Amino acid sequence: MTVSEARKASVAEDARVSPSEVDAIISGSHGDPFRVLGVQEASDRLLARAFVPHAETLDVFTLAGEPLGELQRTNDSGFFEGPVTIKTRQPLKYRARNAGGEWWVTDPYSFGPVLxxxxxxxxxEGSHLRLFDKLGAHVIEHEGAKGVHFAVWAPNARRVSVVGDFxxxxxxxxxxxLRRDTGVWEIFVPDIEAGRAYKYEIIGADGARQPLKADPFAFRSELRPKTASVTDWQPAHEWADQGHREYWQKADARRQPISILEVHAGSWQKREDGSFLSWDELADRLIPYAVDMGFTHVEFLPISEHPYDPSWGYQTTGLYAPSARFGEPEGFARFVDGAHLAGLGVILDWVPAHFPTDAHGLAHFDGTALYEHADPRQGYHPDWNTLIYNFGRKEVLSFLVNNALFWAEKYHVDGLRVDAVASMLYRDYSRKEGEWIPNEQGGRExxxxxxxxxxxxKAVYGTHPGIMTIAEESTSWPKVSAPVHEGGLGFGFKWNMGFMHDTLQYLARDPAHRKYHHDEITFGLVYAYSENFVLPLSHDEVVHGKGSLLAKMSGDDWQKFATLRAYYGFMWGYPGKKLLFMGQEFAQRAEWSESRPLDWWLLDxxxxxxxRRLVRDLNFAYREVPALHARDCEPEGFQWLIGDDSQNSIFAWARMAPDTAPVAVITNFTPVVRENYRVPLPKKGKWREIVNTDAESYGGSGVGNNGAVEAVEDGNGAAAWLTVPPLATLILELEA
Structure with a gap:
């Protein structure tokens, strides 16, 4: 027997690794490769084993470069083993050779766990609030080597592997x-860095190989139609927005002016070739525009990675990754920072209500219904052909809560507008009898x-004071915007869907018929303070055949423009924060489509x-006049002046706030000028006209009161006799 043969025999005897285990390593079916590969103990020595396909020889070294011997190739597939001249376990690297040359491999199986x-x-326990620092793919230094730590939750998998271009x-x-207590799989892969494409190859408990899966915690993804995740890529941005954040941390958002421009980042504007603007290009154009228009915030339709453009981002496969459509993640960080330096907040549309069935996403992630319910009566969304998160599973809840915290921490976003809350709250949402499972009490909640x-x-507000959460909730679920300790859901605000529905329905009617539907306007004030409301004129109202806001208004073109202007004045004077979808601030004529930019040429x-001028002036009036915003969410800030003049379709109310002049809002929703019309006012004195939506500079007829009216005592309290323009809103402020 030769020395080499004797050595092989010794290794085989000491190692006690069976041929079947070697075959399992080579085939990728071994249940615990860390028990076989890397540095292993064998009686009085340490052995090293490695699987390096294509290698013909393998020399062993410490990370510092000290030679430790040569491993023996035991078969043609690339399995090597042999003793190493070290006394304690430590990471190793190999110099591999074949006929084509040599290369270096640092052995991932010679490293200990990271978690x-x-x-x-x-x-x-499901209480980890730094999960995004632990799961996913993070560039780290570990046991003397730099590389990427991968970790993914797949408790029912037989095997999980990292695959990539490396x-x-x-x-x-x-x-x-596998960390058996948690179902998390991890590995530290040395010698790779940020920017590498990867996925997970998962063998289910039944032995079936799943479609390659993107990383649920990936911070970056490839540009569609590619679907791989990209290693690490946390925003390496030096933030300069401390002043902005400190202001909102100390502020009561309910008493601040909040006027939101809702934006679809892919179609606000486009490049000449029709491609998307990058975040830096959007920053150069959108931030100055929104600031000049007087908006306090921009709210983006979902920007997380999603495979299908016409979903507008509402079917996301990468909750932790800003979409590659707009460039690298740092670009979004620069956008947010730039917005903050300009005094503009950034709100994200966030979608925990459902996720798509795309094979590379969360669906059937480890071969089982892991993130979703197995029963389609709970786990399938009939409206959108999507899946529903299993909110009863603590790991799924933790995944979602951590995602909300992630956007607040890593990208400094000012708020999250939570999509489709009603679809989460009700088990029978959009389902017929027999298509849903009641709760334990037999109810639908x-x-x-x-x-x-x-x-x-609780987690978001508790760890990030200054942020706001906003619910899109379309039912009358109680206390949506009440604190959790008072039995509420804990949101800061709720969209007022009733306001949007009722007012648009009213304004679609012929002005001659509006007097018969007066309560469509007045009813909203019955519940205006039941929640902290945002008044939304959102993207949902200008798609799917609904037409633009301008198209919804009754009458000929002149009446449509006049009515829209009156509506905006009415809305900015109405209690509640404001939201307007992009393009509606200049009366976009066409229905919105994500495939084309807005019709900016209309501004000619x-x-x-x-x-556009009116919306700008309304925004600045709303911001600068405390009575218009400081009690948006409290009933003492509102008083009806005229609520029952259905014959003339006129509405008037006062807005008030402590230690500031009151404001009167008067709206005429008919095309008839009302002259010498008595309006009761809270106090006598001179009331200055700060907004008249019929002004010629806005495209109106110029009817008004020469800029001011005088309120006098007339036996029934203070009142002014004024001219109310046709299809117009007046906003008057008492002069000090």
């Missing part, structure tokens, strides 16, 4: 270590979703430019 017992404890997408190369929303709001027409 620790406290991670296991908090992950297992291992020929071969799932046999980097099978991961989804108490698991309620707990999730409460936990999310005086009527459209007039609407």
């Amino acid at each position: 620790g017992p406290m991670d296991d404890y908090y992950i297992g 291992n020929e997408w071969d799932g046999r190369r980097l099978p991961m270590r 989804n108490w698991e979703a309620v707990r999730f929303l409460q936990d999310m709001n 027409a005086p009527a459209h430019e007039g609407v």
Whole structure:
């Protein structure tokens, strides 16, 4: 027997690794590769084993470059083993050779785990609030080497491997270590860096290979139609927005002026070739525009990674990754910072209500219904052909709560508008009898979703003072915007869907018929203070055949413009924060489509430019006059002046706030000028006209009161006799 043969025999005897285990390593079916590969103990020595396809020889070194011997190739597939001249376990690297040359491999199986017992404890409990620092793909330094730590939750998988451009997408190369207490798989892969494409290859409990899965915690994804995740890529941005953040941390958002421009980042404007603007290009154009228009915030339709453009981002496959459509993640960080330096807040549309069925996403992630319910009566959304998160599973709840915290921490966003809350709250949402499962009490409430929303709001507000959460909730679920400790869901605000529906329905009517539907306007004040409301004229009202806001108004073109201007004046004078979808601030004529930019050329027409000027002036009046915003959410800030003149379709009310002059809002929703019309006012004195939506500069007829009216005592209290323009809103402020 030769020396080499004797050495092989010794290794084989000491190692006690069976041929079947070697075959399992080579085939990628071994249940615990860390028990076989890397540095292993064998009686009185340490052995090293490695699987390096294509290698013909393998020399062993310490990370510092000290030679430790040569491993023996035991078969043609690239399995090597042999003793190493070290006394204690430590990371190793190999010099591999074949006929084509040589290359270096640092052995991932010679490293210990990265996650620790406290991670296991908090992950297992579902209370980990730094999950995005632990799961996913993070560039770190570990045991003397730099590389990427991968970790993913897949408790029912038989095997999980990292595959990517660094291992020929071969799932046999980097099978991961299972932390059995949590179902998390992890591996540290040395010698790779940020910017590498990867996915997870998952073998389910039944032995079936799943479609390659993107990382649920990936911070960056490839540009569609590619679907791989990209390693690390946290925003390496030096923030300069401390002043902005400190202001909102100390402010009561309910008493601040909040006027939101809702934006679809892909179609606000486009490049000449029709492609999307980058975040930096959007920053150069959108931030100055929104600031000049007087908006306090921009709210983006979902910007998380999503495969299908016409979903507008509402079917996301990468909740932690800003979409690659707009460039690298740092670009979004620069946008937010730039917006903050200009005094503009940034709100994200956030979608925890459902997720798509795309094969590379969360669906059937580890071969089982992991993130979704197995029963389609709970786990399938009939409206959108999507899946529903299993809010009763603590790991899913933690995944979502951590995502809300992630956007607040890593990108400094000012708020999250939570989409489709009603679809989460009700088990029978959009379902017929027999298509849903009642709760334990036999009711329709989804108490698991309620707990999730409460936990999310507690975590966000508890760790990031200054942020706001806004619910799109279309039913009368009680206390949506009340604190959790008072039995509420804990949101800061709720969209007032009733306001949007009733007012648009009213204004679509012929002015001659509006007097018969007066309560469509007055009814909203019955519940105006039941929640902290945002008044939304959102994207949902200008798509799917609904037409633009301008098109919804009754009458000929002149009446449509006049009515829209009156409506905006009415809305900016109405209690509640404001939201307007992009393009509606200049009366976009066409229905919105994500496939084309807004019709900016319309601003060359005086009527459209007039609407833009009005919205700008309304925003600045709303911001500068405390009575218009400081009690938006409290009933003492509102008083009816005229609520019952259905014959003339006139509405008037006062807005008030402590230690400031009151404001009167008067709206005429008929095309008839009302002259010498008595309006009761809170106090006598001179009332200055700060907005007249019929002004010629806005495209109106110029009817008004020469800029001011005088209120006098007439036996029935203070009142002014004024001219009310046709299809117009007046906003008057008492002069000090």
